[in-house]
Amino acid sequence: MFTGIVQGTAEVLAIDEKPNFRTHVIKMPEGLLPGLELGASVSHNGCCLTVTEVDGDRVSFDLVKETLRITNLGDLKVGDTVNVERAAKFSDEIGGHLMSGHIMxxxxxxxxxxxxxxxxxxxxxxxxxxxxxxxxxxxxxxxxxxxxxxxxxxxxxxxxxxxxxxxxxxxxxxxxxxxxxxxxDPHTQAIVETVERVLAQREVALVAAAISEQQTEKPEA
The missing domain is CATH 2.40.30.20 (Elongation Factor Tu (Ef-tu); domain 3)
Incomplete structure (x- = not known):
């Protein structure tokens, strides 16, 4: 999880392009390096990526086909910069709002x-x-x-x-x-979808009730 409070920007140093797959290397800001290990999560422009290699301040991440399709990370070129944020800890202040790192x-x-x-x-x-x-x-x-x-x-x-x-x-x-x-925001999404589902169920129930009423009506003599 992330807070949406960007901790810095990072320059893209290298890109290794493969079919439907990409590895890019960024220059991680010095303040975000302590404790950074393989498997850690780092947000790149809001997209949660996993650390695959750490070489000083050069940190590598893999991007699969779906990530390249849905996000703007596939548009990046060497020399571009991205917003970065380390994964939040339970003790961190939530200055923004909780974010999953899953781009819609x-x-x-x-x-x-x-x-x-x-x-x-x-x-x-x-x-x-x-x-x-x-x-x-x-x-x-x-x-x-x-x-x-x-x-x-x-x-x-x-x-x-x-x-x-x-x-x-x-x-x-x-x-x-x-x-x-x-x-x-997932909370907004959940509320909107719940309201839509309730309204749809209510509409189905009203239509069913109207049909049932028509079927039980007796024709006039």
């Missing part, structure tokens, strides 16, 4: 509005069906960053970013057309 979809940046000390970024999810889980003032994970949703339309949503977030994460360098990873 990606979203394209469709608009950027900049004013003094503020930036508003609009996103259009690749999978439009995910919009039902994105609610005004709800939580969302964007490239591993825990953020609060601003305005929401039928196909897009926005977030408001302070200078600290822009400085400490990769969102400060994003431009229109760039893709970001999206993790939906």
């Amino acid at each position: 979809t990606t979203a394209e940046i469709s608009k950027i509005l900049t004013s003094e000390n503020n930036r508003e970024i609009w996103f259009k999810p690749q999978d439009a069906s995910q919009m039902k889980y994105i609610l005004h003032k709800g939580f969302i994970g964007i490239d591993g960053i825990s953020l609060t949703v601003g305005e929401v339309t039928r196909s897009k949503f926005c977030v408001h970013l302070i200078p600290e977030t822009l400085m400490r994460t990769t969102l400060g360098s994003k431009r229109i057309g760039h893709r970001v990873n999206i993790e939906i």
